[in-house]
Amino acid sequence: MEYLKFPMLMMLISGFMACKSGSSSKSLPILGSREPITKVVNGKTEVDTVYQTIPRFSFMDQDSVIINNDSLNNKIYVADFFFTTCPSICPIMSKHMLEIYNKYKGNPEVAILSHTIDPKHDTIPVLKKYAEKLGVKDNQWHFLLGAQDTVYQLAKEGYMSFAAQDSTVPGGITHSGYFILVDSKKHIRGAYDGTDDEQVHQLMKDMDVLLAEEKNLKNEK
């Protein structure tokens, strides 16, 4: 056993260093496609970059409240895709999302959206019961019901557009277990494996970075 100690220690140390370099980067990238836009300002041509945003949507949550892009103004949010009867990765994702929920509970600048991909089974009462059984009784974590096509399209063209279309994840990209971090301008700022402890912890660190950034933006205004 003794000879194992040193490599284990090294692994631990490099693990720490990896974490550190991750969290010390003060700003998060903007994911997804971008387009240069040329416009003329004061007679001068300027090139601006327009980043992809999450397309407009409107769904109903477990309390029959409509949630759309406008309900999320001034908030950052984490989105994922699940269904209540999913036997594979969803319980672990829910467990991790619950950690995030508990950490930011009561923070009006943070929301969570869980889109069901099984609208036939996951009706509003089913979603309501699922939320309650998870211990979610306020309106910060929305379990959203929408037509299947609409949800798939939103996933493909919005949240998952950064992922290769030929993704070989079982169940397709919609059911890949991603947690997507979105800022108040609806830009995608990060994608994390919602089944992985470490990535979920990185996500929470990144949320803190993003919240600080949003705060600075507000102060500048």
Next chain:
Amino acid sequence: MRNKIILSSAFTLSFVIFLGACGNEANVKYQRYYADGSQVYKIYCENCHMSKGEGLADLIPALTDTTFLRENRAKLPCFVNNGLKDSIQINGKIYQSLMPAEKNLAAIDVAKVLTYVTNSFGNNQGIYDVKEVENQLNQCN
């Protein structure tokens, strides 16, 4: 000289323990069941019941209620093979979710995973033998 005695007695002692462990076939069998069972658990159960058997809020029960597991010991193989769909009360909480049936899990793997479960997460109930599993599976309804 004193060191030598300590050293040699330590050596003899560890040798005896070593022999003892080897000689104890039941223990070896238990260790194997337990180790293999932890692998079965990872594949078939951990998604829901989680790595420490803690379950998920009020949706999925924890596997830490030793009294429940002991009292329902005979039913456990049928739980795994046929799944669960009616409501079940554990630790005073009522659960009404679905546990999927694992019809294709061999009796030996059921025995191993149940050995793992009933001896982890604070449980300590000894081996769940494959014969016991086969016997119970014949009586599932």
